[in-house]
Amino acid sequence: MQQDKQGPDIHLRDVRLRLGETRFHFVGTVQGGCITALIGPSGSGKSTLLNLIAGFDAPQSGKIVFGTEEVTKKHPSHRPVSLIFQDHNLFGHLDLFTNVGLGIHPSLKLSAEDRRQVSTALARVGLAGMEQRKPATLSGGEKQRAAFARALVRHKPVLLMDEPFAALDPGLRSDMAALLVELHRETGSTVLMVTHDPDEVERLSQRVMFVEGGRIMLETSVSDLGEHREIFAVGRFLRT
Amino acid sequence: MLTVRERWTGIGGSAVALGAILVFIAAAVLALLLFQPASSGGAIFTSYTWNVLRFTLLQAALSTALATGLAIPVALSLARRPHFFGRIWILRLMALPMGLPVLVVSLGLIAVWGRQGIANDLLLTLGLSEPISIYGLSGILLAHIFFNLPLACRLMVASLERLPGEYWKLAASLRLTPLSLFRFIEWPALRQVLPGIAGLIFMLCATSFTIVLVLGGGPAATTLEVAIYQSLRFDFDPPRAIALSLLQIALTGLVLALLGLVKRAEENGTTLAAPSRRFDGWTGTALVWDVVTIAMAVLFLLLPLLAVFMSGLRADLGRLLTSSAFMQAAATSAAIAVASTLLASFVSICIIKGRLAVTDLRDAGKAGRTYRGLLGASSSLVLLVPPVVLGTGWFLLLRPVGDVSCIAPFLVSIINALMALPFVMRVLEPSMQTHHDRTSRLVAGLGISGVWKLWHIDRPVLLKPALLALSFAMALSLGDLGAVALFGSNDFVTLPWLLYSRLSSYRTADADGLALILGVLCLLLTIAGTFERPTERSGHAAG
Structure with missing residues (x-):
């Protein structure tokens, strides 16, 4: 994973947030250039952590730092981040070309080179020639591929994913995971991905971050996860 | 079973x-x-009925265009700010005109927009030479906007709030400008409900009776419904009333048939889930724009109601x-x-x-x-x-x-x-x-x-x-x-x-x-x- 354009480390320095009755307190680092699986029980704060890094939630105190640059006060649109959700990644009424093209220029002012780039990205994820298709005519897997294509043309060093494969059936899931690993090899970005699937953790991530009760309980390499079964919930996650 | x-x-x-x-x-x-008329004047299209029909269509079309057009910025601003104090009361205020008697509201409108009303005083001090007349076409339009802008606005806000929350996150992440946000997200959503909303409002305005009766005047500003009433009540001219009635049935039939072709405007109940968070509109300009837009709409709706209240108490x-x-x-x-x-x-x-x-x-x-x-x-x-x-x-x-x-x-x-x-x-x-x-x-x-x-x-x-x-x-x-x-x-x-x-x-x-x-x-x-x-x-x- 050692590349010159490797994505930055993401540091969470004493980040505190209160939403209603729930308190969050995150301290830790997401390793730069790695795919990190974000695991933990429902309601533990996985999505909130993603929202904090993306800028959709602002911490009440503490700092969020990308590499050496502090982004705590930055609006989501000024953070070097791409996003992929479980669903609704594409604007339903716009064709694939527009959906991906918006990743390059927010008013869709595209040069010939940009247009070529959109088509290349679509071909790269296996959607060659489908520029004019509307999302409604695509399968779930194809929609997520298109979302990957947009992340590709955006060239952002950080990619945040909230259960991107949860809505897909198992066969498709492993295809998509393979695609993700392949793309990641080229981009070297910092990927943080929420997942509930232990196979997925093993198959595509190098690191694991375990969140429970609004805190980061563990950050380790995937190979060492087994040694932390003493944390009850980790054990339960690994179904042992 | x-x-x-x-x-x-x-x-x-x-x-x-x-x-x-x-x-x-x-x-x-x-x-x-x-009905066998005593006098033989049974022609449906006389120059009189023709004028009435033309005015009915004209005022309905203008009312629809103005009410829907003006509702768009208000709805966009309200939808962009899903969580502020008093928002629920603004939405409730917008549900109010439908439940209030038209006659009562007309009095309030006259109080605000009439010759001695505060709106015209304000416009005159701002340098407008001619006051807006609450009678005739302008008055009818004003009243129709009063009743239908909030209706259109509520339906539009509902359609915007139905969009998935991910859209707003993506829009922020993709750095969409307000203009491209409108072009790529908001307008496509509105475009889906606009035909239904416009059709509904056109129907309401084409068959509007009380507003035209109170604020319209003379043959120049009369709709079919009011003309029927006047033919019968004042002129006692049944043939004319019949001709106008048949025209009215043909018109509503046509509008209903056209309405059947477009998707019906439904509020789909008030959405149970709280509206999604929005991440746009955080610049000062956007904030000022939204505050001014919403405040003007609220004043427009609230002042006539307050006027009814105040003058009623006197x-x-x-x-x-x-x-x-x-x-x-x-x-x-x-x-x-x-x-x-x-x-x-x-x-x-x-x-x-x-x-x-x-x-x-x-x-x-x-x-x-x-x-x-x-x-x-x-x-x-x-x-x-x-x-x-x-x-x-x-x-x-x-x-x-x-x-x-x-x-x-x-x-x-x-x-x-x-x-x-x-x-x-x-x-x-x-x-x-x-x-x-x-x-x-x-x-x-x-x-x-x-x-x-x-x-x-x-x-x-x-x-x-x-x-x-x-x-x-x-x-x-x-x-x-x-x-x-x-x-x-x-x-x-x-x-x-x-x-x-x-x-x-x-x-x-x-x-x-x-x-x-x-x-x-x-x-x-x-x-x-x-x-x-x-x-x-x-x-x-x-x-």
Whole structure:
């Protein structure tokens, strides 16, 4: 994973947030250039952590730092981040070309080179020639591929994913995971991905971050996860 | 699953209800068609009717364009700020005009936008040379915007709030500018609901009666409905009234047919989930724009209502409330409102039960489906023939028989009930349908029936929609001037009619006081209908 354009480390320095009755307190680092699986029980704060890094939630105190640059006060649109959700990644009424093209220029002012780039990205994820298709005519897997294509043309060093494969059936899931690993090899970005699937953790991530009760309980390499079964919930996650 | 007896009472009851509606409407239309005029002036298109038709279409088109066009920025601003203090009250304020009597609101509009109103004072100081006239086309447009802008706005906000929350996150992440956000997200969402909204508003404005009666003037600013009324009431020219009525039916028929082609504008209930968070509009300019837009809309809606309130309080309410004219009119209005509400509910329930019963028949076949569709179309049928046309037909029908004023209260009650029917059905049918789907098998299995079922199974679930429908029908009848206008006389006075006669005879203090009373009555009914009861013991609420 050692590349010159490797994505930055993401540091969470004493980040505190209160939403209603729930308190969050995150301290830790997401390793730069790695795919990190974000695991933990429902309601533990996985999505909130993603929202904090993306800028959709602002911490009440503490700092969020990308590499050496502090982004705590930055609006989501000024953070070097791409996003992929479980669903609704594409604007339903716009064709694939527009959906991906918006990743390059927010008013869709595209040069010939940009247009070529959109088509290349679509071909790269296996959607060659489908520029004019509307999302409604695509399968779930194809929609997520298109979302990957947009992340590709955006060239952002950080990619945040909230259960991107949860809505897909198992066969498709492993295809998509393979695609993700392949793309990641080229981009070297910092990927943080929420997942509930232990196979997925093993198959595509190098690191694991375990969140429970609004805190980061563990950050380790995937190979060492087994040694932390003493944390009850980790054990339960690994179904042992 | 219904018992055989329930099924056949359902089908039979609905047949009677449908038959009664058809006969009542057909009698009026036939009376119009078969009326033998003493003088032979039966041409439908005279230069007069042509002018009236042209003005009807012109004002409806302009009203629709202005109300929808102006609602767009307000809806965008409201949707962009899903969480601020008082937002829910602004949305409630926007639901208010629909429940208030048109006549009452017209008084408020005159107070604000009239020659001595504050709006024109302000515009004059700002350097406008000619004041905006509240009478004629500009006044009619203003009033139609007042009633329909909030309606359009609510429907648009609902459509924007239905968009997935991910869109707003993606938009922020992709750095969409306000313009591209509008182009790529907001406009495509609005474009889907716009035809339905515009069609609905066009229909409401093309058949608008009270606004045009009060604010229109002379042949230059008259719509078909008002022209029918004037032909009959002032000029007593039945042939002209008939020609205009037939034009009106053709027009509403055409609009309804066109409306059938576009997607119906529905609010889909108020969305249960809280609206998604938005990450755009965080710049100072956007904030100022939204605050100004929302504030102007609120002022536009609030000022006329406040004016009604303030000038109403200045009237001698004590004397007014105890005057025999008021008590008489209030009693008449109450009787008509209760009668028409009960009738509307009864007929709606018969029709809905009939639809459920036909659905229940597994081997209903084509005849069953046709009948079910016919029952569903009955509420559109009511919209096809507007109240004034119904009144005209029955007026002509009964005039040879004897004194129309004896029968007038019954006619007005029936017409009011028919006017309320589409709304009552729209509220009741979805709830009754869901309730039926959820409980009918269980109820049949347990053999529950009769009063016990009504009280323990139906009441907990259907009480709320029933109250909403009842209060709406009652407010509609209480505030209605359209049906009573043809028949009102010294012997037959309802509250809106009393208000209108006070207004026509320039007894403004009395009119202001009456407007306040009528407005408060309808407001209370609206609140009562939407009143949230504390949830009852859940054990009884058979879900």
